[in-house]
Amino acid sequence: MIAGRNSLIYLAAGGSLALLLGAWSFEYLGGMAPCQMCYWQRWPHLAAVPIGILAVATAGLVLPLLGALAAGLTGAIGVFHTGVERGWWEGPSSCTSSDITGVSAQDLLDQIMTAPLVRCDEVAWEMLGLSMASWNAVASFGLMALWLTAARISAR
Numbered sequence: 001m002i003a004g005r006n007s008l009i010y011l012a013a014g015g016s017l018a019l020l021l022g023a024w025s026f027e028y029l030g031g032m033a034p035c036q037m038c039y040w041q042r043w044p045h046l047a048a049v050p051i052g053i054l055a056v057a058t059a060g061l062v063l064p065l066l067g068a069l070a071a072g073l074t075g076a077i078g079v080f081h082t083g084v085e086r087g088w089w090e091g092p093s094s095c096t097s098s099d100i101t102g103v104s105a106q107d108l109l110d111q112i113m114t115a116p117l118v119r120c121d122e123v124a125w126e127m128l129g130l131s132m133a134s135w136n137a138v139a140s141f142g143l144m145a146l147w148l149t150a151a152r153i154s155a156r
Contacts (some may be wrong), residue, residue: 004153005154006056008054008146008153009064009146010056011131012048013051014044014052015139015146016044016045016071016143023079023132023148033118036134037118037133038118043074044140045140047137048071051070054151064147064148064154065151072141072144076137082133084120085121085122092120
């Protein structure tokens with residue numbers, strides 16, 4: 001039982017590490033600067049890796065559940081980011097375009113000067129019709145399933 005549990009944890013934490021390495025490759029090797037929400041999606045993956053290391057070293061249910069929470073959180077952020085990219089809902093004003101109707105020239109200049117270089121409401125890359133945020137959500141919910149299966153084994 002422990003071997004199966006630990007294998008699932010290695011897969012889940014390793015999956016988070018692989019997604020981070022992929023994101024960093026797009027950023028540093030591919031020259032694609034991430035937006036603010038892209039960074040938000042990385043933090044739970046960064047947490048999942050040490051959670052996985054600790055979970056393999058200790059028994060119990062808590063750490064696999066924390067890993068599942070981290071994977072679910074980054075998946076949820078990925079779904080939210082996808083919605084912003086597709087125009088289904090509005091994203092944070094700090095990283096999306098805004099309506100300039102009735103805005104003074106000085107306020108508009110202030111918005112331009114404080115705006116991030118990469119907007120969250122534009123799809124920077126996609127494969128098979130899914131953006132990076134969408135792929136992160138799909139993969140992260142798969143990782144969450146691995147974490148939850150490891151937690152179920154831990155509960156026995």
